[in-house]
Amino acid sequence: MADRKTLRTTAGAPWPNNQDSLSAGERGPLLIQDYQLIEKLAHQNRERIPERTVHAKGWGAHGKMVITEDISKYTKAKCLQLGVETPMLARFSTVAGESGAADHERDVRGFSLKFYTEDGNWDMVGNNTPVFFVRDPYKFPDFIHTQKRHPKTNMRSPTAMFDFWGLSPEALHQVTILMSDRGLPESPMHMNGYGSHTFSLWNDAGERYWVKFHYKTQQGHDWLSNAEAETIIGKTREGYQERLFNTIESGNYPRWKFQIQIMPELEAETCEFNPFDLTKVWPHDQFPMIDVGYIELNRNADNYFAEIENAAFSPSNIVPGISFSPDKMLQARIFSYADAHRYRLGTHYETIPVNRPKVEVHNYHKDGTMNVYGGIRSGNENAYYEPNSYADEGAAVEDRSAQEPPLRISGDAARYDHTAYDDYKQVTDLVMKVMNEEERQRLYANMGGAMAGVPGPIAERWFGHLKRVHPDYEAGVRKAWNEANADAGYDPNGVPVTGKTPQATSGSHAEDKPQAAE
Numbered sequence: 267m268a269d270r271k272t273l274r275t276t277a278g279a280p281w282p283n284n285q286d287s288l289s290a291g292e293r294g295p296l297l298i299q300d301y302q303l304i305e306k307l308a309h310q311n312r313e314r315i316p317e318r319t320v321h322a323k324g325w326g327a328h329g330k331m332v333i334t335e336d337i338s339k340y341t342k343a344k345c346l347q348l349g350v351e352t353p354m355l356a357r358f359s360t361v362a363g364e365s366g367a368a369d370h371e372r373d374v375r376g377f378s379l380k381f382y383t384e385d386g387n388w389d390m391v392g393n394n395t396p397v398f399f400v401r402d403p404y405k406f407p408d409f410i411h412t413q414k415r416h417p418k419t420n421m422r423s424p425t426a427m428f429d430f431w432g433l434s435p436e437a438l439h440q441v442t443i444l445m446s447d448r449g450l451p452e453s454p455m456h457m458n459g460y461g462s463h464t465f466s467l468w469n470d471a472g473e474r475y476w477v478k479f480h481y482k483t484q485q486g487h488d489w490l491s492n493a494e495a496e497t498i499i500g501k502t503r504e505g506y507q508e509r510l511f512n513t514i515e516s517g518n519y520p521r522w523k524f525q526i527q528i529m530p531e532l533e534a535e536t537c538e539f540n541p542f543d544l545t546k547v548w549p550h551d552q553f554p555m556i557d558v559g560y561i562e563l564n565r566n567a568d569n570y571f572a573e574i575e576n577a578a579f580s581p582s583n584i585v586p587g588i589s590f591s592p593d594k595m596l597q598a599r600i601f602s603y604a605d606a607h608r609y610r611l612g613t614h615y616e617t618i619p620v621n622r623p624k625v626e627v628h629n630y631h632k633d634g635t636m637n638v639y640g641g642i643r644s645g646n647e648n649a650y651y652e653p654n655s656y657a658d659e660g661a662a663v664e665d666r667s668a669q670e671p672p673l674r675i676s677g678d679a680a681r682y683d684h685t686a687y688d689d690y691k692q693v694t695d696l697v698m699k700v701m702n703e704e705e706r707q708r709l710y711a712n713m714g715g716a717m718a719g720v721p722g723p724i725a726e727r728w729f730g731h732l733k734r735v736h737p738d739y740e741a742g743v744r745k746a747w748n749e750a751n752a753d754a755g756y757d758p759n760g761v762p763v764t765g766k767t768p769q770a771t772s773g774s775h776a777e778d779k780p781q782a783a784e
Contacts, residue, residue, distance in 0.1 A: 318606070329565065333524075341475075342586060343587025345385070345585065346587065352381045354561065355379070356378065357574060369503065383624075386627075390581075400595070409434075428717055454520075464476050468587060524560055527554070578615050628644055714747040714750050717760075718754045719751070719754060725747060
């Protein structure tokens with residue numbers, strides 16, 4: 267018989283009794299000297315940490331990135347060189363729901379990847395959509411407020427969503443994708459991932475290229491209707507977690523093809539659209555897809571909290587050969603993501619094992635919460651500041667070879683009007699050229715259903731934007747909105763009908779689902 271392990275306190279003392287509290291007699295009060303009981307209760311009180319403000323509900327796994335093509339002319343990043351295999355962690359998520367929300371809700375999905383490279387961690391923090399709702403970070407907190415709960419009713423508010431979207435027409439592109447088939451993937455394995463932002467690559471010659479990152483599912487695209495999702499939620503709120511965990515556990519490792527789009531640095535100045543606008547895609551005919559390799563998920567976490575809940579992704583984590591762009595939303599996320607982790611997990615959150623780089627780390631950060639780094643942080647016990655005189659005795663010094671080339675595209679510092687763009691043409695192309703008629707009808711039904719109860723003036727403003735995309739788009743969604751209002755107990759203006767209690771709606775109630783197009 268194998269040796270049985272001894273239960274111990276966090277200080278290492280043997281735990282004598284984990285069944286009965288220490289008390290003054292069988293019917294007497296408990297004693298405060300029962301420090302094992304106090305430790306147990308105190309730890310239970312502190313088992314929860316602040317959940318993510320957005321992307322709170324998530325699922326993840328470990329895997330690898332394998333580079334199968336030579337893109338060295340674009341980047342010096344060691345992890346992106348031909349034949350290199352890099353360990354990684356992926357986390358997928360919904361955006362709006364809290365940590366206990368149902369997995370199968372119509373929502374944008376987070377698609378975040380952490381690559382443990384020999385030059386430190388590279389985080390690709392994206393979504394399952396190639397665009398986003400807003401292009402200026404000033405509006406991001408306001409947008410997220412519309413996705414969360416109304417401060418009085420503590421319920422989600424379709425009125426808030428469509429009021430904001432109707433006053434922010436740059437959201438049309440993303441809302442169209444959200445309300446289409448791709449807005450409700452069957453599982454994490456059946457959706458694409460995108461860096462969404464424009465990033466940059468730079469090579470050994472100091473040349474910079476703008477880049478879009480794409481991860482194309484190799485499991486095929488599949489999706490659910492609202493009615494199918496409602497049936498699943500009635501049985502389980504953990505549908506995505508179950509599918510991802512069980513798929514990997516059974517040895518059916520999911521893969522995504524890794525591709526990029528490339529634009530030479532100075533071409534951004536003459537491009538017909540703003541290549542740093544997060545609400546726009548780069549047309550594939552102008553900027554073709556370039557194969558890079560693939561990612562594969564092949565190992566579940568041993569402890570979900572330690573490895574997935576504690577995982578902290580930030581676009582500020584880059585390595586030599588990969589960098590940023592003038593994308594305004596990206597610039598804001600470089601600060602806000604890392605700052606969110608410092609609040610949620612502690613100042614030194616990157617010393618938590620799942621966030622810790624595989625390389626040896628030396629710096630001059632000092633003290634603070636979660637400082638669990640062992641040894642001398644700087645490399646020399648006398649070097650707790652910089653510059654210092656201890657470089658020859660092990661104190662860490664800068665590495666100028668990691669310095670990226672200067673940006674050759676720039677402009678005057680000013681507050682540029684982010685509304686002075688065409689927010690309709692790419693949406694017209696998506697709806698009227700990319701989607702077929704069946705996909706358009708499902709889009710209309712999903713969007714009209716999501717608008718049930720939205721007041722008439724707010725709905726009319728939204729319909730005005732849809733009409734600028736195409737008259738059929740406006741007419742189709744308006745028809746679905748009227749039908750959804752009637753079903754849910756609202757009049758044609760979104761006002762509750764006297765004597766009827768409005769019912770919660772979730773869009774289309776179609777029961778049949780044809781095969782999704784690739």
